[in-house]
Amino acid sequence: MAGWTLAADYARLAADFGSLDAVFALQGERLTRDPLSEVVRIEREGVNYYVKRYTGAGKGLRRYLGRPRIKAEWQNLKQFAKWGIPTAEVVAWGLERNGLGFGRGAMITRELPRTEDLSVLAERNDARLADRAWVDHLSRQLARHTRVMHDHHFTHNDLKWRNLLVDDQATVYFIDCPTGDFWRGFMLRHRVIKDLACLDKVAKYHLSATQRLRFYLQYRGHQRLNAHDKQRVRQVLGFFEGRE
16 A cells, blocks of 8 residues: 655646656666665756655564654654754655555655755865854754754754755754654653764864853753753763774
């Protein structure tokens, strides 16, 4: 059984985006490919779209248990938008079951124009990373959006610089969140620390200690660290020790 949705604003593209069969027939520029999925870029009416297609959910019980990865991807991006976190617009989405197991699925997102991921900026030592006002502007957005996620008991689980886009107006976008989910108790606390540690993993090489501390204070909404903050900062700093 297949289920497919095309957003009403894109009904004019139904010939290409209107069914799972049509989406799997699309030809475009392949950007990534692995044994389970691929991403292709296509252009329609002067706009670029990213088509992510899954043909597997993994081996063994992964085909039957839990939420399929592609479903998590579109649901999490739509959740970000609901919370006011800038993200890629999901244009079409759906999947097909093969009996009780996952068969195939896809998601189409509209391009975020004039954006680059933060890891690209870090790799080339972009001059903006030395601009304190620019960094502070991004830091405040990132702190606010991360806190919104965590206040909803949701963690990204892969909150790395490569999954954060910034445009020419210095707006930050959250993308690529197939493993994000809701948590409670210890698991929530652990994964919050992981999110913050993922952000700091690159930040420590490109930002000052003061900028990194300021981000954490912005995230917490505090003027200075309290005892709980100090404990959490130590956990964040030690999260990847021995694993880098």
